[in-house]
Amino acid sequence: MLKYTEDHEWLKQDGDEVVVGITAHASEQLGDVVFVELPEVGREVAKGEEIVVIESVKAASDIVAPIAGVITAVNEDLPDTPGAVNDDPMKAWFFRIKPAEGEGIDGFMDEAAYNALIG
Template sequence: MLKFTEDHEWLKQDGDEITVGITAHASEQLGDVVFVELPEVGREVAAGEEIVVIESVKAASDIVAPVGGVITAVNEALPDNPGAVNEDAMGTWFFRIRPASVDLSGFMDEAAYQALIG
């Protein structure tokens, strides 16, 4: 089951890790993504910390860590193919994080996210 943030990220829990990407809505708002800078695996991050840089033909944007924890994996193919975000935003992940506690109850479900974006 996916959860969503007000910053237009999707979160998917897989055991004790959370996979993070951006929503189709965010991808559409950005336009053609031309550059992605990912965090280093093993980096410890705080919730709300800017950890991914995305640049598009329209704007530069950041992805913030939805929870604090340790980055356990990054999508190695993304820097070489940033357009994958536009092709399949909901199927393209950026990073995986192992939080101190896996509790996604404070995030929106799909219905709440759809209401947010109208």
Template sequence: MLKYTEDHEWLKQDGDEVTVGITAHASEQLGDVVFVELPEVGREVEKGEEIVVIESVKAASDIVAPIAGEIVAVNDDLADNPGAVNDDAMAAWFFRIKPAGGESIDGFMDEAAYKALIG
């Protein structure tokens, strides 16, 4: 099941890990992505902390951690092929995070609520 943030991130729970990427809407707003800087595996992050930098032909943007936890994996393919975000935003995940105790994605928007947000 996918959940969405107001910052246009998608979240997918997979066992005790959450995979995070940006939505197709965010990808379209950014334009052609030319650079992605990912966090280090093993890094402990706080909810709301800026942990990914995305540069496009239009602007530079940050992705914040939607929940607190430990980064357990990053999509190294994006370093060599940042345009994959534009090709398929749902497949081009950025990182996986193991939530800190008590953290959950249950409170985030479902697809219907996200579609209402972006109109």
């Protein structure tokens, strides 16, 4: 089951990790993505910390960690093919994070709530 943040990220629980990407809405708002900088695997991050840089033909943007935890993997294809974010935002995940104790995705929006947010 997918959950969503107000910052237009999607979150998917996968075992004891959470996979994070951006929504189609965010991808459309950014325009053609031309650069992606990902965090280092093993990095401990705080909730709200800026950890991914995305640049498009329109703007530069940051993705913040939706939860605290440790980065366990990054999508190593994205720096070489940043346009994949536009092609299929649900497949072009950015990173996997192992949540810190007490962190999880239960409190985030479901699809209906996210759709209401973006109108």
